[in-house]
């Protein structure tokens with residue numbers, strides 16, 4: 140039985156890795172995707188609706204780019220306010236890279252990059268898109284974790300909205316304070332479980348900002364159309380409560396009831412101001428109630444349950460194929476039975492049902508979930524949280540398995556997943572044991588940031604004699620094998636799907652984001668690897684191709700939205716895959732697409748200054 144998922148129509152597997160790296164050029168992206176003739180390509184583009192090509196207006200925070208020609212500077216009234224040289228983004232990026240290299244700590248690099256984003260987001264995104272592998276870890280996991288932990292100490296500009304319990308009853312008015320007229324997508328966290336770092340209170344806004352930066356870099360959602368939000372319902376983090384610099388409300392975290400009340404009001408406020416807004420829930424300690432309540436009412440999804448489920452499903456599809464063991468003969472142990480663990484287990488179970496022709500019950504029996512109390516069983520004596528019940532075992536003959544070691548000996552798994560927040564939990568002994576149960580053990584330590592990863596890439600490679608099929612939540616450096624071969628660690632992080640899910644929902648104007656759309660994101664991701672990536676043993680595409688990959692994921696999401704009758708954009712009716720993917724790409728923000736001349740309506744310096752003074756921060760459009 141083959142698990143190979145067919146490529147979406149038009150996706151070529153024939154391009155070289157070198158080509159892929161040049162994805163920032165529109166021609167290169169097209170070449171990778173379809174390898175069309177130039178004439179074919181023109182036909183596709185000509186058939187697109189005329190308003191597709193996005194405008195990229197000069198905004199307050201792109202106003203002082205040194206790439207502007209003298210005439211444009213005059214029109215913008217910025218002559219003399221920028222150094223005289225006119226230089227390309229490439230040259231400016233060299234300066235940025237030098238500046239980053241000169242910073243002594245990673246958090247200093249993070250701070251520098253935040254300032255760059257706020258002072259010239261076109262340059263920031265050019266830098267990020269062209270250097271995904273190097274810069275992503277500085278704006279996302281792992282460094283964003285450190286930033287969130289220290290948020291109240293490094294804070295200098297708002298960059299998003301802080302909504303507190305004291306604001307309830309007025310959330311609509313407060314949402315109206317956001318200076319941008321159009322918002323396509325928001326990431327909302329309550330800061331209660333940031334990566335594997337626990338309750339970081341309002342510092343959690345760093346994760347909303349980081350996720351949205353990736354929406355822009357990976358899927359081309361315009362930066363001004365993204366809105367990071369943290370809801371501040373207190374914190375149980377004593378360090379923060381005792382810190383005079385803490386920026387949030389100094390009170391104990393409120394309970395589930397208050398949170399739902401607050402979210403009810405927030406959802407209405409967001410939808411009232413921006414009726415088509417996509418809402419992504421992120422890093423809630425208990426995200427199940429909000430997903431259950433809102434998923435059929437709003438265009439929303441939960442990244443930790445659904446995004447993670449989809450991205451790991453994609454990696455597992457590719458890894459299971461390598462093991463040559465059919466789904467019905469796989470056995471999976473999950474360390475961690477929280478939102479991510481259960482979300483991932485659910486998605487893989489769906490795939491096993493489909494690909495292995497298994498009933499729900501047969502598929503479910505392949506999964507063994509372990510939480511802080513041991514193997515999740517019906518008779519272990521505690522009241523199980525609702526989300527765990529579906530995977531709770533009843534075949535343990537009254538025996539309770541308390542440690543991961545015991546569970547491994549009992550289950551003899553072929554697949555080991557880590558979503559536990561326990562760094563180093565996959566010991567040498569455990570990794571070695573995995574080689575007894577499968578020639579190619581699948582070991583995915585997925586907890587973030589790196590310090591919480593259940594094992595390192597080096598350990599997984601060494602202790603399995605380089606046989607492991609590996610993916611981690613945070614990036615690991617390459618590993619040089621015994622024969623000098625260089626192995627790359629797969630990054631099983633929801634960043635491979637959430638940008639495409641969001642973009643797909645925006646492009647299709649989806650009224651809802653349902654399971655079929657989430658599952659499609661995994662299928663299209665799994666099938667997006669090039670032959671070279673397969674040959675190199677990768678489970679995920681190389682990260683420098685992520686913009687191309689996100690367009691493919693978005694295509695899958697749009698197709699699923701259409702199948703499920705939740706797509707509302709009449710422009711996409713009847714488009715074939717080739718035209719649709721072109722349409723998606725043309726919607727993508729390109730940081731280099733700046734106008735060469737400003738219109739006469741550009742304000743002079745005085746108007747600019749007054750508008751800047753009256754606005755909370757500098758991203759506002761003129």
Ligand SMILES: NC(=O)C1=CN([C@@H]2O[C@H](COP(=O)(O)OP(=O)(O)OC[C@H]3O[C@@H](n4cnc5c(N)ncnc54)[C@H](O)[C@@H]3O)[C@@H](O)[C@H]2O)C=CC1
Pocket residue numbers: 332333334335336424442443447450474475476477478479480509510511512513557558559560561585586587588591611612613631632633634
């Ligand atoms: N790679 C990725 O894309 C993603 C990774 N994650 C990571 O997964 C981790 C968990 O996230 P959530 O499930 O949302 O958190 P959660 O708090 O809902 O779940 C954590 C789970 O780990 C279990 N656990 C805690 N200590 C344990 C111990 N000593 N032994 C065994 N189990 C233990 C808990 O009982 C719970 O079931 C975090 O580190 C997060 O960063 C989450 C989402 C996406």
Ligand SMILES: CC(=O)C(=O)O
Pocket residue numbers: 280333334335422442443586587612632633
């Ligand atoms: C990646 C992510 O969403 C998390 O670690 O929570």
Ligand SMILES: [Mg+2]
Pocket residue numbers: 334421422442443
């Ligand atoms: Mg998360």
